[in-house]
């Protein structure tokens with residue numbers, strides 16, 4: 001048996017390295033799927049919440065839209081107002097004990113993180129939409145686009161670009177916060193670490209390794225997202241065409257930021 | 258000559274504020290170019306916005322070729338009655354070309370090829386063909402407004418509403434936009450133009466309408482309205498704006 005701190009660290013890595021790696025993989029999978037799905041949920045929510053019916057819409061459609069908006073508000077308030085660790089317990093054991101559904105822990109994990117992320121991103125997406133000048137929505141209406149068309153073709157692409165940093169931030173938060181899913185035995189990084197630590201009673205050494213792994217994950221993701229953001233902000237020059245024959249003239253006009 | 262737009266007893270109020278439009282009756286014939294002038298807050302923009310239903314009238318109605326606009330499918334109304342905004346409102350996430358293509362594709366269901374042909378044609382008409390790949394933020398105000406006009410024309414409208422199309426432009430860019438608009442007049446398009454450009458109203462319009470406090474105060478050919486206004490309020494407004 002090792003006698004020093006670093007001796008133990010080396011020993012535990014050799015012994016449980018693949019456990020840490022698998023745990024890290026599951027963590028990344030949950031955080032990735034949860035962020036992307038949560039983001040998709042929230043974009044859909046945003047389209048409904050910003051919808052306004054045209055003058056001719058009947059009472060049925062008005063009522064349906066109002067009901068949908070009310071339900072979405074409840075969803076957002078409830079999931080923002082309760083801890084994710086509690087949501088995981090309620091979803092997992094609720095399904096098991098009341099619906100008779102023994103859903104896999106992973107499925108519960110995807111569900112909880114996605115829905116939770118969706119609720120947290122509500123305000124972010126709202127802010128992103130407000131950052132796009134309202135005149136563009138009017139112009140889209142004025143060329144005959146429907147609300148859905150205007151949102152998907154004009155408003156959301158700009159809103160998404162503006163909120164990309166916040167989405168990346170949410171991803172990082174999810175990498176860390178998915179650790180609470182150990183309560184429903186999801187085999188993510190924290191759960192794996194706890195198992196490894198228990199065998200030799202080496203909690204400090206194991207969780208030292210764990211924190212290094214978490215940090216490497218979040219740090220890498222942060223850097224990668226910064227690259228993606230730069231991509232999304234688009235090219236930095238455009239070509240002025242010299243004639244109608246589609247020949248690009250040599251003039252490349254650089255973009256003032 | 259066909260009547261394109263008829264406005265009947267149109268009223269508009271926002272919430273419990275005093276009404277902004279207090280009973281407007283107007284009719285516009287095909288090919289007419291009418292300038293609407295009047296002091297700030299007199300309801301000019303609101304009038305235009307009620308015509309294409311960006312605002313819902315509180316009372317009265319608007320007819321497009323005899324049909325109540327509130328009963329037309331929005332896509333049809335918006336294709337036939339286009340609008341050009343003071344702030345251009347180009348789609349910032351699209352090139353000049355795609356600004357002109359998007360509405361045709363989405364609202365009219367035209368093929369990409371047909372939409373692009375039409376877009377290129379109108380971009381050329383407004384002198385913006387060389388900039389078809391530029392993003393709005395790369396264009397000057399005058400260039401943006403010309404793209405916005407091309408975007409509206411691509412929908413094959415027969416009525417175009419202009420809400421102060423040159424007010425946000427630097428003086429040296431005003432003429433390039435006014436020239437495009439004067440061109441359009443030759444094509445039989447019906448144009449309703451809210452403007453502070455008195456010289457343009459005098460030289461390029463068939464008809465000038467003076468609005469004040471939500472009412473049409475005076476309505477006549479520019480020659481008459483500018484040289485011999487019938488109403489004291491018109492005269493006072495003209496005196497102020499022609500001096501300034």
Ligand SMILES: Nc1ncnc2c1ncn2[C@@H]1O[C@H](COP(=O)(O)OP(=O)(O)OP(=O)(O)O)[C@@H](O)[C@H]1O
Nearest residue numbers: 271274277295296297298299300301302303304421
């Ligand atoms: N959405 C709105 N809500 C409340 N009041 C409004 C709204 N839009 C316009 N108004 C009010 O209606 C009145 C007329 O506005 P409108 O924009 O039609 O005037 P205008 O003649 O176009 O003026 P300007 O020359 O300054 O553009 C103003 O007092 C304005 O404050």
Ligand SMILES: [Mg+2]
Nearest residue numbers: 301302303421
């Ligand atoms: Mg106005």
